[in-house]
Amino acid sequence: MRFLSITLGSVLALSLAAATGPVVAQGTAVSAQGWITHPDAATRERPIVLDFRRTFELAAVPSAFPVTVTADNRFNLYVNGVRVAMGPSTGDIAHWRMEALDLAPYLRPGRNVIAAEVWNFVKPPPVLPPNATDAQKRAAAGGELFSQTAPIFQQSVDTGFRLRGDGPAATVGTDQAGWRVAVDGGRSAVNGYRQVRRWFYVAGSPEVIDAAKANWDWMAVAEPKGDWREAVPAPEAAARTLTIDRLPQQEYAPVAAGTVVRSDLDGGKAFPGHAVTVPANTHVKLLLRRDAMVSAYPELAVSGGKDAVIKLTYAEALYDDQFKKADRDLVDDRKAFGIWDTFTADGGRRAFQPLWWRTWRYLDIDVVTQGEPLTLDGLRVFETGYPFQQIGSFRSSDPVLDHIWQVGWRTARVDAHETYMDTAFWEQNQYVGDTRLQALISYAVGGDPRLAEQAIDAFAQSDVDDGLVEGAYPVRNSNAIAPFSLLWVGMLHDWWMQQPDTGPVVRHLDRMRKVLHWFERYQAPSGLLTKNPQWNFIDWAGQPATDRTKFPSYGKDGESCLMSVSWLGALRQGAALEKALGDPAQAAADTARADAVRAALRARCWQAGRGLYADNPDGDVFSQHTNTLAVLYDVATPEEAPAILRRITKAGGGIDALDGMYVSSYYFAWYLARAFVHAGLANDYHALLQTWRDLLALHYTTWPEERGNTRSDTHAWSAHPTADLLDIVAGIQPGAPGYAAVRIQPALGALTQLDATAATPHGAVTVRYRVVGSRMMADIRRPKDLPGEFVWQGRTYPLDAVETHLSVPAPRREER
Numbered sequence: 001m002r003f004l005s006i007t008l009g010s011v012l013a014l015s016l017a018a019a020t021g022p023v024v025a026q027g028t029a030v031s032a033q034g035w036i037t038h039p040d041a042a043t044r045e046r047p048i049v050l051d052f053r054r055t056f057e058l059a060a061v062p063s064a065f066p067v068t069v070t071a072d073n074r075f076n077l078y079v080n081g082v083r084v085a086m087g088p089s090t091g092d093i094a095h096w097r098m099e100a101l102d103l104a105p106y107l108r109p110g111r112n113v114i115a116a117e118v119w120n121f122v123k124p125p126p127v128l129p130p131n132a133t134d135a136q137k138r139a140a141a142g143g144e145l146f147s148q149t150a151p152i153f154q155q156s157v158d159t160g161f162r163l164r165g166d167g168p169a170a171t172v173g174t175d176q177a178g179w180r181v182a183v184d185g186g187r188s189a190v191n192g193y194r195q196v197r198r199w200f201y202v203a204g205s206p207e208v209i210d211a212a213k214a215n216w217d218w219m220a221v222a223e224p225k226g227d228w229r230e231a232v233p234a235p236e237a238a239a240r241t242l243t244i245d246r247l248p249q250q251e252y253a254p255v256a257a258g259t260v261v262r263s264d265l266d267g268g269k270a271f272p273g274h275a276v277t278v279p280a281n282t283h284v285k286l287l288l289r290r291d292a293m294v295s296a297y298p299e300l301a302v303s304g305g306k307d308a309v310i311k312l313t314y315a316e317a318l319y320d321d322q323f324k325k326a327d328r329d330l331v332d333d334r335k336a337f338g339i340w341d342t343f344t345a346d347g348g349r350r351a352f353q354p355l356w357w358r359t360w361r362y363l364d365i366d367v368v369t370q371g372e373p374l375t376l377d378g379l380r381v382f383e384t385g386y387p388f389q390q391i392g393s394f395r396s397s398d399p400v401l402d403h404i405w406q407v408g409w410r411t412a413r414v415d416a417h418e419t420y421m422d423t424a425f426w427e428q429n430q431y432v433g434d435t436r437l438q439a440l441i442s443y444a445v446g447g448d449p450r451l452a453e454q455a456i457d458a459f460a461q462s463d464v465d466d467g468l469v470e471g472a473y474p475v476r477n478s479n480a481i482a483p484f485s486l487l488w489v490g491m492l493h494d495w496w497m498q499q500p501d502t503g504p505v506v507r508h509l510d511r512m513r514k515v516l517h518w519f520e521r522y523q524a525p526s527g528l529l530t531k532n533p534q535w536n537f538i539d540w541a542g543q544p545a546t547d548r549t550k551f552p553s554y555g556k557d558g559e560s561c562l563m564s565v566s567w568l569g570a571l572r573q574g575a576a577l578e579k580a581l582g583d584p585a586q587a588a589a590d591t592a593r594a595d596a597v598r599a600a601l602r603a604r605c606w607q608a609g610r611g612l613y614a615d616n617p618d619g620d621v622f623s624q625h626t627n628t629l630a631v632l633y634d635v636a637t638p639e640e641a642p643a644i645l646r647r648i649t650k651a652g653g654g655i656d657a658l659d660g661m662y663v664s665s666y667y668f669a670w671y672l673a674r675a676f677v678h679a680g681l682a683n684d685y686h687a688l689l690q691t692w693r694d695l696l697a698l699h700y701t702t703w704p705e706e707r708g709n710t711r712s713d714t715h716a717w718s719a720h721p722t723a724d725l726l727d728i729v730a731g732i733q734p735g736a737p738g739y740a741a742v743r744i745q746p747a748l749g750a751l752t753q754l755d756a757t758a759a760t761p762h763g764a765v766t767v768r769y770r771v772v773g774s775r776m777m778a779d780i781r782r783p784k785d786l787p788g789e790f791v792w793q794g795r796t797y798p799l800d801a802v803e804t805h806l807s808v809p810a811p812r813r814e815e816r
Contacts, residue, residue, distance in 0.1 A: 186214025305374020447759025
């Protein structure tokens with residue numbers, strides 16, 4: 001089953017009709033009245049779960065039943081027992097989302113019920129005195145990690161629910177009488193970091209469900225049992241600005257649950273295909289493995305077993321006694337490690353499902369029965385995530401490349417929800433650096449820019465130190481990462497090249513100027529940047545996560561070549577946007593400043609003896625990063641660039657650096673690949689992919705965060721080869737801003753066959769290459785309104801027709 005999905009035009013139309021305030025457009029406010037809550041909600045500590053319901057009669061089902069729905073903090077909406085929607089889509093208090101829905105398909109003549117479970121796991125922050133000390137502030141911030149019971153990206157005002165309707169739906173809104181509410185005393189949540197203290201965890205909190213205390217029939221048409229009260233207004237909850245959600249509903253689709261690969265229960269390996277029974281007074285475990293990682297809602301059906309305790313532990317991989325991962329398929333006596341949900345049975349037939357989705361490949365089911373046997377009747381898994389439709393594809397004469405492409409696409413999907421997420425398991429945060437690369441995959445494979453636009457807007461809506469955007473947003477805490485503000489400018493430039501809609505760029509030009517100007521206050525007379533007070537994260541490059549000063553490196557005068565070249569790149573990108581869409585005078589000023597920084601870099605950072613750019617003017621620290629960006633942003637001349645890139649990478653392939661310099665992570669390797677392409681060495685990209693080939697030997701089904709014993713096995717910043725294989729190897733890329741034209745310039749390396757499709761705003765572009773002897777056959781299909789060209793071995797061939805068939809010289813030996 002999938003949630004109700006309606007078009008953007010329908011969303012806006014329904015929302016306009018349902019609003020009681022002014023006309024709604026993207027990002028504008030509507031009336032925030034009509035919030036309701038439980039009479040005792042204010043006196044109850046969070047986490048709290050409330051069940052709301054409203055019954056009504058219909059003589060006939062109307063053609064449309066438009067409503068807008070939101071809640072603080074989250075809701076699941078049901079109509080006549082059918083799950084219809086979840087939300088609200090993640091935002092902040094100044095941009096709180098409303099879901100626009102048409103409930104008519106779920107209605108019937110006679111009695112109907114609309115029901116919603118609403119939960120708020122966000123604990124209010126401690127109230128600090130006006131003169132709070134730094135120690136008190138640090139303690140409060142630490143308390144967030146150790147005590148919170150909601151993902152760190154979720155914000156909150158006050159627990160409440162709001163549903164407003166138009167036309168025949170107007171009478172069932174929460175601004176009308178008839179809504180009833182009950183506290184679900186059987187549901188709660190605990191802090192996830194306390195379960196997995198070894199690594200940083202701020203994602204969805206583990207849940208605790210006690211079947212004997214839970215509400216089980218709250219969505220039924222018949223009046224449920226329990227302590228139901230009349231809902232009351234929630235004026236505090238109205239203290240926010242509501243906006244129309246432009247995103248579609250998230251997926252909710254059944255997928256395979258996996259197979260039992262280890263069990264100490266007699267007959268346990270038959271589960272979940274068949275029910276299995278755990279005897280009374282018994283402790284057993286069943287370990288299930290899926291073929292691939294998933295973000296999903298697990299639903300465990302049980303019967304009997306009063307007071308039995310069931311613990312579900314979710315793990316990306318298994319660990320040995322030294323807490324090390326290895327081959328991700330290896331089971332043996334290895335252990336699952338991750339957060340866990342706890343369910344206590346009441347002897348009835350129940351189906352347990354957490355309110356928030358989980359991410360796992362391995363699921364450990366731990367059962368402790370008391371005086372009654374417990375039957376595990378079944379396990380269903382409902383995959384969730386942003387509903388991308390796959391348009392892009394890649395299939396070649398090298399099946400390993402095809403596998404790399406597929407793993408990257410799966411990683412991108414696992415980590416894309418109402419926001420992009422760095423890791424769906426550990427943090428679920430939308431970081432700028434990660435998001436830039438995730439958006440490029442969305443453009444090329446999904447052809448859907450809406451999630452990327454959400455991200456661009458969200459970052460712009462944050463503000464740190466009067467200029468920077470938050471490193472990750474939305475969040476409840478602040479984590480300013482100064483270079484990520486520069487990468488946000490890069491996101492705007494990417495959008496300008498990839499999408500014909502210039503609106504997101506134009507509306508954020510002022511915000512972009514604030515970012516670029518923020519760095520001016522830290523520019524030394526030499527032209528280089530000196531250290532600023534924020535976290536200057538460029539990459540994980542040899543330093544522990546707690547060390548935020550070692551890299552990038554600063555010289556004895558406090559200057560950084562690496563930070564300076566990062567700023568230079570953003571200034572160039574900003575100048576291009578200003579020239580095309582903004583202020584030509586500002587474009588000239590940004591260009592002049594960038595030229596001055598380039599001159600300073602060449603004068604103070606070039607180390608002729610090594611033929612490289614140093615990370616600081618002292619010349620005692622070197623990295624792939626500084627040299628990569630020096631090539632990418634034309635600090636190095638076209639004549640210098642190829643030699644620089646070959647001095648910072650090993651001849652045997654992969655992204656590893658030579659000894660004596662900081663090495664790129666999987667994440668920063670995207671910039672390294674771009675530098676090779678920019679230097680005219682696109683065919684060298686195949687050698688860089690050796691790193692991902694090596695990872696496949698460990699049977700990853702999604703890409704990891706970093707080298708070695710990585711925390712995260714679901715890190716989308718490592719998935720960029722999925723986009724790179726389409727625009728570098730297949731060669732399908734924008735030929736003009738707004739994707740007004742397509743430029744196809746493949747870099748086949750040793751490939752003899754390649755079939756690839758990339759999404760564009762005009763439709764799919766498909767290429768088919770076949771190398772036979774001394775010739776290559778290139779078949780290209782493009783949308784009729786997308787002009788383009790094919791570039792091969794220095795020659796340009798116009799794509800004059802929708803279908804073009806070319807016979808060109810085969811790749812040169814050095815390209816193969």
